[in-house]
Amino acid sequence: MNNIEPIYDILERITTLYRNEVRLIGIEHGLHPVHLEVIYFLSRCNKYSDTPAAVTEFLGITKGTTSQSISLLETKGYIYKKKDPIDRRVSHLVLTPQGQAIAKKAIPPQSFKQGLESLGDESAQLKTQLEALLKNIQYSNESASFGLCKTCKFHTPMSDEHFYCALTKETLVKDFGELICREHTESK
Ligand code: SF4
Incomplete structure (x- = not known):
């Protein structure tokens, strides 16, 4: 059996450092870490995922926390709500230029960017192993993968410029x- 404790200790230390760094960046802007996490998610997700329900699911927070966070971010001018043109009951959360700027600046924290960049070619191996770990944990938790679109089983390349989503039936x-x-x- 693998000795998992040293790896777990490293992950625990990294996540603690990450939380601390995000907390400190948030203080500079009068935001809690969860507000920065919402902003970062919105800067990375697609148009099927920029809703309050998806934010709640991705961050594993309550609907109440999501709702309060969205209200505060709207008040501060980081996001705005846009009605879905087809289903008017659905609101999409859109980053303002101010929201886009803070997403780019705040997460990942500078020390994490530098640490990862300094790995050079070794980062590819680390990425593969962390992806495998993440998949195993998500499988155990039965949580949604929230993976990159290009790795989805419905992602069907069509040309150098476009692909077809076999789930939503859209060319993107x-x-x-x-x-x-x-x-x-996940592709099997
Ligand atoms: S291909 Fe998969 S990940 Fe991409 S938009 Fe369609 S369902 Fe989402």
Whole structure:
């Protein structure tokens, strides 16, 4: 059996450092860590995932916390709500230029960016192993994968510029494949 304790200790230390750094960045802007997490998620997710329900599911927080966070972020001018053109009951959460700027600046924290960049080519191996770990944990928790669109089983390349989503039946531009999706389904 693998000795998992040293790895767990490292993950625990990294997540603690991450939480502390995000908390400190939030203080600079009068925001709690959860507010920055909402902003960061909205900067990384696609148009099927930018709703209050998806934010709640992705962050594993209560509907009440999501609702309060959205209200505060709207008041501070980081996001605004836009009605879905087809289903008017659905609101999409859109980052303002101010929200986009803070997403780019705040997360990942500078020390994490530098630490990861300094790994160089070794980061590819780390990515593969962390992806496998994440999948195992999500499988145990029965939680949604929220993976990158381009790794989804419904992602069907069509050309250099476009792909087809076999779930939503939409043709989408290639860059859309780099975003996180609530409907993401692992390829077997
Ligand atoms: S291909 Fe998968 S991840 Fe991409 S938009 Fe469709 S359902 Fe979402």
